Amino acid sequence: MSPRHSAAEARHTRERIIERSVDLASVEGLEGLTIGRLALDLGISKSGLLGHFGTKEALQLAALERAAVVFNREVWRPAADATPGLPRLRGVCAAWISYLEREVFPGGCLFVSSTFEYDGRGGPVRALLQRQFRAWELRLTTEVRRAVTTGELPPDTDAAQLVFELYGVMMSLNHAIQLYGAGRAPALARAAVARLLAT
Structure with a gap:
């Protein structure tokens, strides 16, 4: 096997490990990421898996970093081309609800479950x-402040308060979907966002 082929195989194996880790962690938590379970799921040896990450903590960090890439793709990018301010904020919230409703991660938002953990x-x-x-809060806060500057939101809007409440809606939606199934929860979340972002 050539060094180039070997390196490509190693990258492919690492990608498989990370992808499975994200899915598993969303269901069983980051602490549920065990070397033995992953090795069994992926059909590789424990030593082979450890060779890619070294420690369970390194694997957990890699899973969170990959989850952030997925979240950015699913929630930020769909609204990135919208007009900055209220249109983009509404677009982000719509994509955020869709991301939770479609259960992009099989166990719900990995960030919500990891925060509780x-x-x-x-x-x-x-x-x-x-x-x-904090990085996500900053993005949202920036859009709220732009909306205030352009007159799309009232001048006395407290950006930190509004972002806090938007977070609350999304965490409640994730909780409802994971505990009860979607039902009316996405519609309730959309109504809450519409009320919070009313001009």
Whole structure:
């Protein structure tokens, strides 16, 4: 086997591990990512799997980083070309609801479940989650402030409060879908967003 072919095989195996890790973590939590379970699911040896990541924590971090790529693709990109401010904010919220409704991750939003799992802990996994949430909050806050500047939202709009409430809608939607099935929850979420973003 040539070095180039070997490197390509290694990249392919690493991708398979990360993809399976994200799906599994969304259902069973980041702590549910065990080397033995993943090796069995993927038909590779434990030592072969460890060779790609070294530690369970490194695997958890890789899963969160991949989840962020998926979230960006599903939620931000569909609205990225919309006019900055309220149109883009509405587009992001519509895509966010769709992402949860379609259950892009089999166990619901990995970030929501991981937050519950790690909110009382320290360490690199929690630190990465905090950075990811802050980056997303900043994007939303920027769009709210643009909407205020352009007069699309009232001048006394508290951007932090509005972003907090939008987060609350999405977390409630994720909870409802995962616990009860979609039902009326997506429609309720859309109504809540429409009320929050009314001009």
